[in-house]
Amino acid sequence: MSYKRLFSRALAAAPGRLHFAAHSHHLWPDASWDGHAEAWQDAAVLADHKWDRVFGAVIPEAQSQIAAELALPDPASIAFAPNTHELLVRIVSALPMDRPRVLASDGEFHSFRRQSLRWAEAGRIALTTVPLEQVVETAESGQFDLIFASQVQFNSGKVLDGIEHLAALARPEGPWVVIDGYHGFMALPTDLSAIADRVFYLSGGYKYAMAGEGACFLHAPPGFGPRPEYTGWFAAFDDLAAKQGGVGFAPDGRRYLGSTFDPSGLYRFNAVQRTLTSEGLTTAAISAHCDGLKARFLAANPLPDLSLISEPRVRFLAFKGELAPILYDLLSDRGVITDLRDDVLRIGFALYQSEDDVDDLLARLADIFDTALA
Incomplete structure (x- = not known):
């Protein structure tokens, strides 16, 4: 289920942006x-x-x-x-x-x-x-x-x-x-x-x-x-x-x-x-939505050269490795907002994302590995 309608103002403000840093600066709901x-x-x-x-x-x-x-x-x-x-x-x-x-x-x-x-x-x-x-x-x-x-x-x-x-x-x-x-x-x-x-x-x-x-x-x-x-x-x-x-x-x-x-x-x-x-969105319900998106992302194994260090219970994925700062910059160049802490790339999930957004993120990562990092 998509909850983008609850974030129409923030999403419309930057239509081409993929915001995967909800753990850092969460987009504001309407x-x-x-x-x-x-x-x-x-x-x-x-x-x-x-x-x-x-x-x-x-x-x-x-x-x-x-x-x-x-x-x-x-x-x-x-x-x-x-x-x-x-x-x-x-x-x-x-x-x-x-x-x-x-x-x-x-x-x-x-x-x-x-x-x-x-x-x-x-x-x-x-x-x-x-x-x-x-x-x-x-x-x-x-x-x-x-x-x-x-x-x-x-x-x-x-x-x-x-x-x-x-x-x-x-x-x-x-x-x-x-x-x-x-x-x-x-x-x-x-x-x-x-x-x-x-x-x-x-x-x-x-x-x-x-x-x-x-x-x-x-x-x-x-x-x-x-x-x-x-x-x-x-x-x-x-x-x-x-x-x-x-x-x-x-x-x-x-x-x-x-x-x-x-x-x-x-x-x-x-x-x-x-x-x-009013939407029935408890913390457990929001987490379930995000867990589905995380699972879809991880199933593609898109970052094999980085180590996943975060626990499954949390709302973001933390990948550690020398490639993390490079990926952060390359993703930013392609309109993808993530987060970097030293050599840890953090990718955060939220209600305003859908399965299509995850697929789009995977596609942009594939393009990075096929072109910039080939």
């Missing part, structure tokens, strides 16, 4: 246009009172959608920010020790990798990195205050197994467990109900949630970090009209909010979620 327009209309009509609607309706709707997707018991545990980096910094600022000992995998995304290396360089943290498959065993040594790992690694497509074992280690006084779910949220069916009281979970709307930038979120377990040092005035939004004195914090996930931000991403997120619901 519903996101409506959500964006709704944000503008509220700003125009409500003016100063726009934030009453944002906090009274837009944020609660987004919280409810996310809580349902992740099986979280309380939507109020969710806070929003323009990006996950801001939320990461806020988490670390809330840790109850001066120089936390941090354990992470060696394949974390740039926002964590760069920041954690700089913190380590400055002596702000003590950093240990290990391969993803060693994170759980290393964490169980009891030598760490913060354990950070991706649910799905962005570069290799490896999946973190054993999150429940990490959660069993977590305590409000430390260690804390933070799961970066950016390549897991709405890509893998995820049930956090049994561990929601012990783990932080980070993600956003840029990728599989199809909402674009500015709609990142944090699930913060109750009792973990009640007073982040890096804080903004929205963390006590309910008390803005009250007499000022001291630094108050909301008792729920709002304690991790920052300051003024562009809420249009949340409007887009909500609009897209409504459309997915």
Whole structure:
């Protein structure tokens, strides 16, 4: 079944393009246009009172959608920010020790990798990195205050197994467990109900949630970090009209909010979620569609000189090899958008693709091998 009708604006914007980088920058559904327009209309009509609607309706709707997707018991545990980096910094600022000992995998995304290396360089943290498959065993040594790992690694497509074992280690006084779910949220069916009281979970709307930038979120377990040092005035939004004195914090996930931000991403997120619901497109249903496209691509064995390193559960294929950068450039020359990380070519699948698109991609790859690489 084709779902191209849900992406008519994005597809019409570049008719000859084959976009196979949904894991990186997901094309926006038509519903996101409506959500964006709704944000503008509220700003125009409500003016100063726009934030009453944002906090009274837009944020609660987004919280409810996310809580349902992740099986979280309380939507109020969710806070929003323009990006996950801001939320990461806020988490670390809330840790109850001066120089936390941090354990992470060696394949974390740039926002964590760069920041954690700089913190380590400055002596702000003590950093240990290990391969993803060693994170759980290393964490169980009891030598760490913060354990950070991706649910799905962005570069290799490896999946973190054993999150429940990490959660069993977590305590409000430390260690804390933070799961970066950016390549897991709405890509893998995820049930956090049994561990929601012990783990932080980070993600956003840029990728599989199809909402674009500015709609990142944090699930913060109750009792973990009640007073982040890096804080903004929205963390006590309910008390803005009250007499000022001291630094108050909301008792729920709002304690991790920052300051003024562009809420249009949340409007887009909500609009897209409504459309997915009306179409019956759950994460499992979307994954099934993408799995069929992946299987069609792999059945042709189009990249025999590269090694497939991603796991079958994830939404993209990661091929490793010296030829990867060359193929990336040659595909780009032929109007095919993929993604490159060092010597890993990533090909991502989405609702806006059909079997015909996969066949077209295979044909363009065949042309590359018959001409440019012959």
